[in-house]
Amino acid sequence: MDLATTAKPHDRLAEALKGDMEAVNAMIRARMASEHAPRIPEVTAHLVEAGGKRLRPMLTLAAARMCGYDGPYHVHLAATVEFIHTATLLHDDVVDDSKQRRGRPTANLLWDNTSSVLVGDYLFARSFQLMVETGSLRVLDILANASATIAEGEVLQLTAARNIATTEDTYLRVVRGKTAALFAAATEAGGVIAGASEARVTALRAYGDALGISFQIVDDLLDYRGTSATGKSVGDDFREGKLTLPVIRALAKADTEEREFWARCIGRGRVEAGDLDRAQDILDRHGALESTRRTALDWAERAKHALRALPDHELREMLEDLADYVVERIS
Amino acid sequence: MDLATTAKPHDRLAEALKGDMEAVNAMIRARMASEHAPRIPEVTAHLVEAGGKRLRPMLTLAAARMCGYDGPYHVHLAATVEFIHTATLLHDDVVDDSKQRRGRPTANLLWDNTSSVLVGDYLFARSFQLMVETGSLRVLDILANASATIAEGEVLQLTAARNIATTEDTYLRVVRGKTAALFAAATEAGGVIAGASEARVTALRAYGDALGISFQIVDDLLDYRGTSATGKSVGDDFREGKLTLPVIRALAKADTEEREFWARCIGRGRVEAGDLDRAQDILDRHGALESTRRTALDWAERAKHALRALPDHELREMLEDLADYVVERIS
Numbered sequence: 309m310d311l312a313t314t315a316k317p318h319d320r321l322a323e324a325l326k327g328d329m330e331a332v333n334a335m336i337r338a339r340m341a342s343e344h345a346p347r348i349p350e351v352t353a354h355l356v357e358a359g360g361k362r363l364r365p366m367l368t369l370a371a372a373r374m375c376g377y378d379g380p381y382h383v384h385l386a387a388t389v390e391f392i393h394t395a396t397l398l399h400d401d402v403v404d405d406s407k408q409r410r411g412r413p414t415a416n417l418l419w420d421n422t423s424s425v426l427v428g429d430y431l432f433a434r435s436f437q438l439m440v441e442t443g444s445l446r447v448l449d450i451l452a453n454a455s456a457t458i459a460e461g462e463v464l465q466l467t468a469a470r471n472i473a474t475t476e477d478t479y480l481r482v483v484r485g486k487t488a489a490l491f492a493a494a495t496e497a498g499g500v501i502a503g504a505s506e507a508r509v510t511a512l513r514a515y516g517d518a519l520g521i522s523f524q525i526v527d528d529l530l531d532y533r534g535t536s537a538t539g540k541s542v543g544d545d546f547r548e549g550k551l552t553l554p555v556i557r558a559l560a561k562a563d564t565e566e567r568e569f570w571a572r573c574i575g576r577g578r579v580e581a582g583d584l585d586r587a588q589d590i591l592d593r594h595g596a597l598e599s600t601r602r603t604a605l606d607w608a609e610r611a612k613h614a615l616r617a618l619p620d621h622e623l624r625e626m627l628e629d630l631a632d633y634v635v636e637r638i639s
Numbered sequence: 640m641d642l643a644t645t646a647k648p649h650d651r652l653a654e655a656l657k658g659d660m661e662a663v664n665a666m667i668r669a670r671m672a673s674e675h676a677p678r679i680p681e682v683t684a685h686l687v688e689a690g691g692k693r694l695r696p697m698l699t700l701a702a703a704r705m706c707g708y709d710g711p712y713h714v715h716l717a718a719t720v721e722f723i724h725t726a727t728l729l730h731d732d733v734v735d736d737s738k739q740r741r742g743r744p745t746a747n748l749l750w751d752n753t754s755s756v757l758v759g760d761y762l763f764a765r766s767f768q769l770m771v772e773t774g775s776l777r778v779l780d781i782l783a784n785a786s787a788t789i790a791e792g793e794v795l796q797l798t799a800a801r802n803i804a805t806t807e808d809t810y811l812r813v814v815r816g817k818t819a820a821l822f823a824a825a826t827e828a829g830g831v832i833a834g835a836s837e838a839r840v841t842a843l844r845a846y847g848d849a850l851g852i853s854f855q856i857v858d859d860l861l862d863y864r865g866t867s868a869t870g871k872s873v874g875d876d877f878r879e880g881k882l883t884l885p886v887i888r889a890l891a892k893a894d895t896e897e898r899e900f901w902a903r904c905i906g907r908g909r910v911e912a913g914d915l916d917r918a919q920d921i922l923d924r925h926g927a928l929e930s931t932r933r934t935a936l937d938w939a940e941r942a943k944h945a946l947r948a949l950p951d952h953e954l955r956e957m958l959e960d961l962a963d964y965v966v967e968r969i970s
Binding site for chain 2: 342344345346347348399402403421422423425426427429430432433434436437440443445448449452453455456458459460462463464466467478481
């Protein structure tokens with residue numbers, strides 16, 4: 309078997325960026341330490357070492373390398389991006405009262421909510437120190453803006469929950485906040501630290517943004533049509549009253565009875581036996597799943613299209629394949 | 640009555656910095672806005688407009704002005720410092736499950752813990768954007784380090800709670816985290832943005848650090864000897880099992896019976912009727928309150944001493960008076 313052609317794109321990226329990723333992992337371990345508060349590395353290690361795919365730091369490294377960077381700071385930026393991501397997960401699990409993450413009990417379950425809140429704050433501060441070390445005000449600007457977009461998106465998701473008047477516009481804003489803002493900042497910052505041209509920086513940002521949106525729409529779609537094969541449990545968003553794209557599109561075509569169904573389940577959270585099946589039926593009947601699927605594919609195409617402004621490079625091909633891979637589960 | 644001599648030092652600072660503070664308040668209002676997530680300004684306004692003394696932003700403004708600054712960025716920095724402070728309060732109230740802050744119900748009580756966590760994250764990100772706008776990497780470095788110290792101190796406080804083996808060294812670290820780190824960063828950043836000499840920047844940092852430590856020790860002391868006149872309720876730390884300086888010093892002199900008393904009340908949280916009175920008795924008998932008081936006065940002296948490296952200025956006098964005022968409640 310030839311790894312170059314048969315392995316999954318993120319595994320090929322990990323292989324191509326092996327030396328860099330080792331440096332990133334070493335930096336993450338060094339910077340999550342706290343001499344005085346051992347709770348911090350305990351909580352962080354639980355999450356960081358749980359075997360996440362490290363997709364975001366790889367995006368930064370790939371972007372920088374693809375643009376010819378050979379300095380040291382792409383490693384700082386990749387670690388920054390992973391810390392921001394980890395801080396967000398810690399706070400998310402508190403907000404959602406989650407019990408499981410990456411197949412293991414969450415930090416808020418193993419320790420407590422307060423540890424998750426404070427260790428998240430610590431990691432965010434550490435990420436901030438790391439980016440200051442790069443000495444690039446432009447990179448700091450990108451990551452500061454991403455941080456604000458992430459937090460705003462989270463609040464927006466919280467306040468839009470159970471509101472069946474939520475628009476596609478709001479949905480997209482939430483998706484950018486929870487996923488695409490950090491993807492876009494990860495790729496853009498990689499280009500900026502490499503001193504890439506404005507056209508390439510813009511393209512890298514567009515790639516990250518579109519990839520992140522595609523990624524999140526697929527996730528939201530699988531919540532209604534996943535199977536055991538996709539490894540994703542079904543119906544979580546439905547039960548939690550999250551207004552995701554399939555539901556927003558089904559609501560746009562709903563008759564009075566269906567509208568009352570969504571208002572009861574999603575709006576008032578009164579879900580009864582058989583309701584998830586009925587939801588899936590309605591989504592299917594209005595073509596909401598199919599149209600959501602096409603939107604995810606569109607964004608994956610946009611991501612690949614953006615890459616055309618980048619130089620011909622094996623990493624560019626892997627990023628293209630990554631965009632295909634993200635939507636493969638729904639193709 | 641002559642405002643210059645009879646008003647409280649923070650009121651005189653507010654008067655001397657009036658124009659600047661108006662600009663800071665306008666910037667805070669503008670930057671706490673969120674077009675898309677109205678929950679954010681609601682929660683923030685509840686806290687920001689609750690009539691806090693704005694001590695930290697005034698420290699930044701005074702430091703910058705005293706060093707002859709006449710650019711615009713001290714306003715950004717002052718707003719930054721207030722945002723970091725507000726974000727910290729929001730998260731603290733979640734961590735401590737507080738119901739009241741500044742005489743009003745806390746945000747976590749009025750809305751929910753999740754809003755407090757996420758709006759805190761948003762304000763932290765906004766503060767980060769504001770400091771990037773100053774264009775000073777050195778200021779970013781100072782505030783990034785302060786953020787990490789704050790978060791580390793909070794985690795340390797969490798894990799040191801109910802541990803009667805806590806040392807004065809750990810206590811000081813917690814105090815620097817919860818209070819002095821931001822005071823020190825506030826004054827230091829003001830000097831740096833003004834382009835002050837290294838000697839002055841160091842002095843400003845030392846002032847903020849010592850003032851913050853003094854401020855927090857007074858607070859911890861009043862928790863055992865406050866009266867209705869000080870406006871501080873008594874016994875909160877005792878009931879919450881916080882190891883503050885008076886208790887650490889009383890424990891150092893405790894006999895077996897007293898040690899068991901502290902272990903039961905602070906260590907295991909089994910507080911019974913009459914225990915607070917007994918605690919106050921023990922603290923008094925061992926001179927722990929008096930020795931804590933002297934330590935607070937020492938830090939206030941250190942703060943004033945540090946100011947000698949600064950130029951002669953009416954603001955310098957107000958900062959000196961502020962150090963005296965902080966300990967006035969226990970003099």
